[in-house]
Each structure stands twice: as C-alpha cells, then as structure tokens.
Amino acid sequence: MIPxxxxxxxxxxxxxxxxxxxxxxxxxxxxxxxxxxxxxGLVRAGVGRIIAVxxxxxxxxxxxxxxxxxxxxxxxxxxxxARERMTKINPELEFIGEDIFVTPENADGLVKRYMPDYIVxxxxxxxxxxxxxxxxxxxxxxxxxxxxxxxxLDPERLKLADIYKTSVCPLARVMRRELKxxxxxxxxxxxxxxxxxxxxxxxxxxxKDNGRHAPGSISFVPSxxxxxxxxRVVRDIxxx
Numbered sequence: 001m002i003p004x005x006x007x008x009x010x011x012x013x014x015x016x017x018x019x020x021x022x023x024x025x026x027x028x029x030x031x032x033x034x035x036x037x038x039x040x041g042l043v044r045a046g047v048g049r050i051i052a053v054x055x056x057x058x059x060x061x062x063x064x065x066x067x068x069x070x071x072x073x074x075x076x077x078x079x080x081x082a083r084e085r086m087t088k089i090n091p092e093l094e095f096i097g098e099d100i101f102v103t104p105e106n107a108d109g110l111v112k113r114y115m116p117d118y119i120v121x122x123x124x125x126x127x128x129x130x131x132x133x134x135x136x137x138x139x140x141x142x143x144x145x146x147x148x149x150x151x152x153l154d155p156e157r158l159k160l161a162d163i164y165k166t167s168v169c170p171l172a173r174v175m176r177r178e179l180k181x182x183x184x185x186x187x188x189x190x191x192x193x194x195x196x197x198x199x200x201x202x203x204x205x206x207x208k209d210n211g212r213h214a215p216g217s218i219s220f221v222p223s224x225x226x227x228x229x230x231x232r233v234v235r236d237i238x239x240x
Contacts, residue, residue, distance in 0.1 A: 005090065006046050017238040018046050024237050025049035025116040029102055029132060031078050032056070033222030034146045034190070034229070035122035036067035041230025043086045047237075049094040050086065051114050054078040055101040065217050067226075107131035111139055118233050121145040122226070126171070130178055133187060142236060144229055147172045147191035150215025151204050155224035157194035160232055163187040168195060188232065190225050 002010055006018045026047050028035050031054045039052060056078050062069035073081040079097030087093055096114070100106065104127050111119065111132070119136050121129050121143060129145060136143035145163075148171040163179060166172040169191040179187060196204050197216065204215060 003090075003092065009046065013238060013240060017240070020238050021046040021234065022048040024118070025051070025114070026118045026120065026233060027051040027053065027111075027114055027116040028120045028122065029053040029110075030122035030124070030146075031068065031082050032062065032122065033065040033217060034149055034226040035120065036069075036082070037223045037226025038120050038122060038230045038233075039082055039086060039226075040067050040089075041227050042233065043089050043093060045230065045234045046090075047234070048092070049096070049116075051096045051098060051116060052079050052082050053098040053100060053102060053110065054082075055099055061214075065219050065222050067223070102128040102132065104128060104131040108135040108138075111135040111141060115139065116141060117237060119143040120229055120233065122229075126174055126178065129175065130182065133179070133184060134182055137184060143187070144232060145175070145187060145189045146225060146229060147175070147189050148215070149190075149192060149222045149225050150217050151196040151198075152192050152194050152221045153197055153218060154192075154194045155221050157192045158190060158221070158225050158228060159193060160188060160190055160228055163189045166191045168193045170196070190229050192221075192225075 002015055002018050010018045024047050026042055028038050031052050058069045058073045058076050058081050060074055068081040068085055077099055079099050083095050083097055121132050147169045172191045198204055
C-alpha cells in the first residue's frame with residue numbers, strides 16, 4: 001500500500017510509479033526562487049530522498065518569490081527552513097541538508113558523496129554550475145540546469161530545451177560557450193526567451209543582497225520555472 005497522501009497521484013501515474021518515486025533520490029543545489037519550488041514539487045510528488053544544498057540564510061528580500069521564505073523563517077538557514085516545511089508535507093521524507101557554497105573544488109566530491117538519481121542545478125555561479133554539470137555527466141548522474149529567471153515578468157516565455165537550442169538568455173549564452181569548450185554535447189536547461197526588463201537608461205535593475213548583486217524578481221516567474229523542472233525530473237524518473 002502507498003501512503004494516503006499519494007493516492008490521488010497514483011490514479012494518474014499508477015502505484016508502481018509512485019513507489020519508484022518514493023525510492024528515488026534527488027539533489028537540489030540552490031533552494032531559492034527556482035530551487036525551492038523544485039523541492040516542493042518533488043516532495044509532493046513523492047520523491048523519497050532529498051539532498052538540499054545551499055549555504056544562505058533566509059532574508060526578508062527572499063519573501064516575494066521563495067517558497068521557504070516567510071516572516072517566521074527569516075534568519076534561519078535555508079536548509080533548516082526547507083527541512084521544516086518539507087517534512088511537514090511528508091514526515092517519511094529523508095531530508096539531507098548541506099549548508100555549503102558549491103565551488104569547482106567541492107562539486108565533484110558532493111556528487112560522489114550522494115550519487116543521487118538526479119541533480120537539479122539552481123545556482124547562479126557559472127564556475128560552480130559547470131563543475132556540477134561535468135561531475136554529473138562523468139559520474140552518470142542525470143542533471144537539469146536552471147538559467148536566469150531574474151529581471152523577467154512573463155512566465156509563459158519559459159522553456160525546457162537543450163542548451164544548444166537556447167536563445168536570448170545571457171546566462172545560457174555563456175554556458176553554451178563554456179560547455180562546448182568542455183566537450184559537453186547536451187544538457188537540458190530551463191531558460192526564458194523574454195528579454196530582460198530594463199530601466200529607462202537601458203540598465204537592468206539590481207540590488208545588493210547577502211553581499212551579492214541580485215536582479216529584480218517577482219513571485220510568478222521563478223515559481224513556474226521550478227515546477228517545470230520538477231515535472232521534468234519526475235517524468236524522467238518514472239519514464240512518462
């Protein structure tokens with residue numbers, strides 16, 4: 001028998017596929033605007049083991065778009081806030097929090113430590129993204145990567161595609177070049193075909209947030225992107 005929380009899902013995908021998800025393991029690297037909604041989609045779909053990787057704490061500027069952020073979680077580590085929320089959804093969930101900042105130096109060790117069925121890259125640093133992708137492919141782990149959702153207003157322009165078929169997105173442009181140099185021949189990514197919102201002077205809006213320059217953002221773009229990624233991961237795991 002499957003848990004009651006997944007009975008409605010079993011009507012859609014079958015009990016065997018629910019059990020497959022319950023036995024699966026997904027690492028989500030970066031649990032902010034996109035990654036937090038990836039987490040929620042995966043946990044509510046029944047993924048049994050989650051490794052959430054993020055070194056940040058929740059700030060008040062996260063509340064407008066990050067699922068784990070609210071007035072009670074401000075100041076907590078993002079992994080702690082995620083653990084509290086996700087284990088309320090599924091008390092049987094195996095939740096592992098890694099409070100680390102992913103770098104080219106530690107990415108391969110992180111992948112090898114857990115060897116999940118799937119990795120979701122939802123971080124911003126290009127060098128760390130590349131290291132994760134290379135490590136995943138070298139170790140035979142499926143990976144999907146999120147490109148930029150900042151300074152975007154239209155979630156209908158979001159798409160899932162191979163990195164070499166992307167357009168418009170500045171981050172995707174950089175990633176295409178760097179992945180080609182590393183002989184990575186394919187990678188599924190989430191990206192937007194919407195041109196970034198700009199001020200009257202042509203600049204893109206940014207603020208200082210946790211010591212980094214952060215773009216403008218809104219509630220309904222990263223969230224839609226995160227759920228699109230969760231959908232792809234779930235469907236890949238169960239083969240539907």
